[in-house]
Amino acid sequence: MTTARLIDVAELSEHVSELLRTIPGAATLARLSEIDPCSLSAADRINYLAALDRQDGWLYALRQRAIAAVAGLQPSEGEGPLYGVDEAEREDVSTALRLAPATAQSRIDIARTLVNNLPNTCSALATGEISAAHATVIAREAAIAIRNGAPDSVIFEVEQRAISFAELHTPGQVAARVRTDIAKAIPEEFEEITSRATALRRVSCYNEADGMSTVVAILPAADAQIVMNSIEAFILRQDQLHLSQNKSDTDRTIDQKRADALSTICSNFLSEVSETVTPQRRPLTVNVTVDLPTLLGLAENPGQLAGYGPIPASVARELASDAKWKRFITEPQTGNLLDFGRESYEPPQHLKDFLIARDRTCRFPGCRRSALLSDLDHAESWESGGSTSPENIGALCRRHHRLKTHDGWRIQSFSDGSCTWTSPLGKEFFTPARSMNEPV
Template identity: 35%
Template structure:
């Protein structure tokens, strides 16, 4: 991720290789500045990495403009042909495919993307050319909006694009899906019904005697299945030498091949695998109260997956197996916690996880339900155990925070400021529960 929520002081930030507008001349400047890498400081190396990323985005945007021009010339045969006897038209994808060493199909997709980036998605291409959005995320915008008409695509783009430069690929993907659900709820529900009808299981051959078992399920079923499998794996105990991933894989294979039958642990005639915690698997679904009551079809959120259509959220909420978080669509404040089928943690921990939703490290989307709660100011000697000093962090980022040179500060608005060992600063905000 680059061009994210880098903090700025009261004055304009000092110009570095990481914030200079990309151009052909900037490419020469980068080449000159990095000619002797050993002479650069750690911070300068990070800035150079960002600079090259921005330059690559600029080059991709310029290439997209060239491809769009080539594609448009081949669109109706009315403008310049290759020669008097060879009009472009249908040969465009073949020509570009051969030139770039890609398949004809890939070239067709590339040309279609660049045409749209020169049309309704031109604001997205402008961000790419400014080096503020990488090609991977630009392609994501094209892919997610490919089936939408220009009017709807423009509306989704307008809603999502301002925050795009500061988001990872996964965060931008979630924002795009959420915006599509909000602006086209009927179409989203229809697409979900069609996709649900395609649920299936498949197997793909791999290397070294391995294979992949693949399942297409509804998002709630997939999330719940994985959570339950994880509980079973952890229930095998700390003495089991296998990693958690290996345990999950072995348990899945044992259950599906009949080597292990899951039965009541109280039964005396079987050896049962007991989950680390009892009860049904926990998944968290954020549902605006107006959507739950059917007043609107605002997008909902399955934590750990992303936006889901309102009809699917209502279907989940109707089943008392699921935990529900009801939110105020005006203020984003958590109003009530469902408690019917899952024993909750302490009220304070529950509040922190509901507030943060995911790990508070920049770019991390691990659900807060599986994260650790960390004291920003260490409890020993003088940190307090309260809402103003607790955040959700996944184990990896919890460990990173404790390393020398890393600093975190939780502000009054619960925005978390990270300072890296090279002095770069980034900020993550608490989850906004409002409908967007």
Template identity: 35%
Template sequence: MDIEGALDTIQHCQKQIDYWQAQQVRALGEYAELTWQDEFASSEIAAMMRWTRNWTEDRLGVSRDLVTRLPATVDALEKGDIDLYKAQIIHTQTMPLSAEQAAEVEQRVLTKAPVQTSVQMRQRGRRIVMSVDPDGTRERVAEKKAARAAGIRSLEDDMAMLWINMPADKAMVSWLRVDKMAEEAKFPGDTRTLNQRRADVIADLLLATPDNASPVKVELLVTVSATTLMGLDEHPGELEGYGPISADLARELAGDATWRRLLTDPASGVPLDLGTTTYRPPAHLRRFLWARDKTCRMIGCTARASRCEVDHTIPYPKGPTADHNNGMFCTHDHRLKHESGWTITQPRPGTFKCVSPTGRVYTREPEPVLPGLH
């Protein structure tokens, strides 16, 4: 294959991808239309496709909107004039609009979308939305300002990203201040790049280091094997809410952490049995379940176990309050277990068998406390 042949193949494959993604959008939209009154309908697709529930519900919502309100966008996707990413941008930008306004924005955006990059299309779409719905734009600006927020996203290799959603003017002023402080932070012999100094400036501002001790105290929950802690091996540890961390960082954090002994099976890494005679799980059993389950036990759900609810697989008192009859489920999936046609059992401690209303069977096995060891 020569260069021309490679280019033609790339373009042909993208056209095929666009066509089949349009077919999936139509099918997802139809499913959403047929099941829109069923609160737990997304769980079937999430389990079948091994998608998370949030991702599934997002795909269903986007597809339903595209099929019912933005049919020209789906047609353009099917023909390969735009890709799925551009279709999703049009959906996002027209979500707050009336059907008539959405149709006008769609028609105007699609006139140039096939020859624009996604960034160009998004910028043009924003301007069109503002011109079509100026009053709504003012309301949305106020709503978005009230919804300002911050969070954290895990990255690879002991790194994470802090993010903040805030008004553009304050964001730009904050960024320029950080940038100026980073410029002034350079000293003779300083080998840090400007980006590294920016990151250090932000961390110092938040942590009040190195000159001032921060009055805010936080606790890091870290799991590490005893052999790693003693330097006998280099197995990765686990930082709750983040995931695997290097042996070096685990040992560093161990110096300031509060430790509780957690017995694990030496072959599988799964915690051993704990039990009690009361309905409400005591603190030690709850911590045990957090460590064993890590996340909600429903197929496709990744909600952190420490933010989930303890569920009795067999209702108490018929079923005991013990690890082999308890599991962590988020509020949504806890209700799914009791209020829908799903059947969830625990044939072995930590192993959950989920049978959907259509009879499909999905199994979620327990995860080792320190996956890297097994």
């Protein structure tokens, strides 16, 4: 009885592994639907989930074709001044899918972009190479470029890179990569788009229930990073103050701390200003990466603003001249960080700053927590003989640091910043090195 039971479990495990490798389709979905995931081992449940996710991509590809068929491949113009674009078609989709009209229009726009302009993305969806979320961000970013006149050749190249990039990166990272590739391919158009968007900057306040209000700031990316860096620096200073006074501040979440910090910063400013305010330069370091030809005005490649992604060359040059910045040396082909200059107003600790600049974010797959706000952790512990070196140390946010230390996750670290994680169930996940030329 026990032997037969082991054979059944082994056969079921192999069956799930086979379905994970099988091209998505109705037959594969039917076979997956016959399996009770609760009957699987912990590792096989993960394979089962991954196999179902590939089916979701296949179904999503079919849905895009159906939406495009309902709405038409091109937008329709209604008759008369009271009718806008896709009036009837939008309602057809919204009622069929039980969506708000604005959401239905967004679905229509994405479907048209995929079907009309991104055939390779549709194919990758249908074969389970990328997820529905990856396809959506590729289509959304490409649609903006198409509306602004990007040629088909640019869209094709951007699409190919995005599909390849999606293998080891989250949808958010893919979106940032697509924006960067588009900015690099059509720098003049990107400059114009950014300029138009900057003119729409604003801060709004909306009254909510329960004595609350929502403040929304639509800002240029560099200014938004200044606001967030100020908030994070204020929180860090308060935490250090509490630590020196042996006080604990565990009652507030990080979101609550950020909200309180913004209020306190503004309150302090109001209490300090006099009737005459003298404008001053921004007293804040802005982390921006820009290649040397662009910095010298010989090229117009987009810069990379830490925490955001691509910015126009002119903005990158302005930030580099206006704020405190460091010299970064990258490997010409990959963009991986090889060294960094210590030519700043306040020289940092060599190894610490090198690792923060190299990793940029926590090294757990998909985590985007800033390396500056993370722990610098030994992959092989110091107690067991691990060295304090670039090969053995990297940035881990506090949560993923705890996973490694206490929850059975293991990490193999490499000198370029890449690493391989192994889960408690034996699943391996590779995190590639973070090129300084790429968004994170």
